[in-house]
Amino acid sequence: MNLQNQHINESGLLELPQALVAWARDYADGEEIELHHHSKIQLLYASSGVMRLLTNDQAWIVPQNTAVLIPAYLDHAILMHGNVEMRSLYLNDTAPRTISNGIEVVAVSPLMCELILALCNEPTVIQPESRGDLLSKLLFDELSRMEELSLSIPMPQEFRLQKICSLILEDPSNQDTLELWSEKIGASSRTISRLFEKDIGISFGRWRQLVRFHHAMEGLAKGEAVKVVAAKCGYGSASAFSYAFHKEMGVSPTSLFSDQ
CATH class of the missing domain: 1.10.10.60 (Homeodomain-like)
Known part of the structure; x- marks a missing residue:
């Protein structure tokens, strides 16, 4: 995790005015994040380990090479399987992908993976024309190309x-x-x-x-x-x-x- 991320808690990220904010955190096998929601769209990705995502009426598995798009204000919980290196992106309403009222599991290309990891190592507050700004613009373009996968269990x-x-x-x-x-x-x-x-x-x-x-x-x-x-x-x-x-x-x- 980059140094600036260490001084901004996760809730503070959602108050930043920029279009995209990256957040990195690691979890041990069996750890659980209880039911919660965010005020922005979340792209949730794990560079290692597997996550199970739960809502009131469905469950999703999120293995390697996939990510999950979670609409703003949708309550969800996360259970870790294996040591999970979680990398999150919080997106504002200008995201170039229409997010439905439900969760989407999407395929992550090798380029998208590297962009997510690189952005998590940049300063949290992105300055115009900085490397983080350029990475964000390319990531937004890749986001519109991600393919949805059928990895949900209807309840x-x-x-x-x-x-x-x-x-x-x-x-x-x-x-x-x-x-x-x-x-x-x-x-x-x-x-x-x-x-x-x-x-x-x-x-x-x-x-x-x-x-x-x-x-x-x-x-x-x-x-x-x-x-x-x-x-x-x-x-x-x-x-x-x-x-x-x-x-x-x-x-x-x-x-x-x-x-x-």
Whole structure:
């Protein structure tokens, strides 16, 4: 973190009049930032480790080479998996990207990564025509080119589904069928299946698979072996897990964190 950042707390950053402010902070595995919000758009990036972002109705996984765009005033919490080197950018309303009312996980190009890291090493207060000013202008251009990724887990509003989903989030290896869940919550398997499609928009099996892959990325970020992660996610073999993971995520689990 640069010296000027050491003398300005995070809340003070939001009062600066410039279009973009950078902030750097490191967290240990398992640390959590409780529910909060900011008065500016936040671009949240980790140069190492994995973050899980939570709102009242969704969860996101933020692995390496991705960042998350958080709209102003949206309440969110963050859980760290692995030692996380968090780098944040706070953007004012002139950001060249339309931010919806929801969170977006976006791909971070090698250039964008270097720009974020470089800007975090510049003085917090950016002077016109300074190196920080030039980096900011280039970063704003890259921001408009970032591709949104589908790395969210939708959470239900229906109280019976909330019980099922909370238990699976706690134990992604859970293999209970819809018939077993129907006995636990007092609704037929057909009703549960229909509620998943209506409330969340995807099937029960698809939702559980998303949870498992999120959990897998958290384990991989900590350096766990693929066979260990596969077992924790309910797969009988590492090869079956690797095939399903590659089909869904577009990369193999071994290559996802190969630079660590």
